[in-house]
Amino acid sequence: MSDTGVCVLAFKCPGLLRYTAYRCKQLSDTSIIAVASHCPLLQKVHVGNQDKLTDEGLKQLGSKCRELKDIHFGQCYKISDEGMIVIAKGCLKLQRIYMQENKLVTDQSVKAFAEHCPELQYVGFMGCSVTSKGVIHLTKLRNLSSLDLRHITELDNETVMEIVKRCKNLSSLNLCLNWIINDRCVEVIAKEGQNLKELYLVSCKITDYALIAIGRYSMTIETVDVGWCKEITDQGATLIAQSSKSLRYLGLMRCDKVSEVTVEQLVQQYPHITFSTVLQDCKRTLERAYQMGWTPNMSAASS
Secondary structure, eight states: HHHHHHHHHHHOOOOOEEEETTTOOOOHHHHHHHHHHOOOOOEEEEEETTTTTOOHHHHHHHHHTTOOOEOOOOOTTOOOOHHHHHHHHHOOOOOOOEEOOOOTOOOHHHHHHHHHTOOOEEEEESSSSSSHHHHGGGGGTOOOOOOOOTOOOOOOOOHHHHHHHHOOOOOOEEEETOTTHHHHHHHHHHHTTTOOOEEETTTOOOBBBHHHHHHHHSSSSSEOOOOTBBBBBBHHHHHHHHHHHSSSSEEOOOOTOOOHHHHHHHHHHHHSSSSOOOHHHHHHOOOOOOHHHHHHHHHHHHH
């Protein structure tokens, strides 16, 4: 695929609604400018991992594509607040934003989207140069249902708690790789997240108390992932399984203080819950392979 091909496509398809071009590293601003100029009804643009894309392309989208609802610019390393703010101010119908490792995107972009795009439901700024000062503005988004804040520059517990308290429709919250997130924060999330179904806490600063709080206070959380949380033990895994009425998945990958013997007992006692560890995942994979007709080649193994 080339800029020329995309330009021809855009010119001949003025009614284009969705444009996806992942990892097309040969494409430049020329392509996205052509799409923006000729396809004013565009609703979805997913162009992740395009190294040549800059703010010039985003500015054209923001000024010409007023119907945009869904954007994905993850790993487009040259784009910055300059282009993102134009999109925020021009595309007021946005419902989904996904960014990933866009180091030139900061709190200014988050603030602009929160102020100008009230219909936002899904917001993701994984690995961006974003802090609590920007994230706190997301409390304005009353329709927010999914928030991905993995591995951002700085995130404090107070900001997370405030978002959960004020964004009542939040159903999925991803806080992985934010080491500062602690037990007290998770307790408030469990108490206040009245519609929360998914909570991801991989590599956070939590202990068994966080799992106990989820089991005790949440009636809605179905998925919890605490992989790589080194202070989680058998007690936390057991108590959340015992007390939670809603839990259906518990991620325990590399929680080294949780013994495989305990996990095996929990699997037997609570068959409605999927427990994820290296060994349990391997067992499930092998079981699926057998169900699909796979059989081990014993002759090859013996030789």
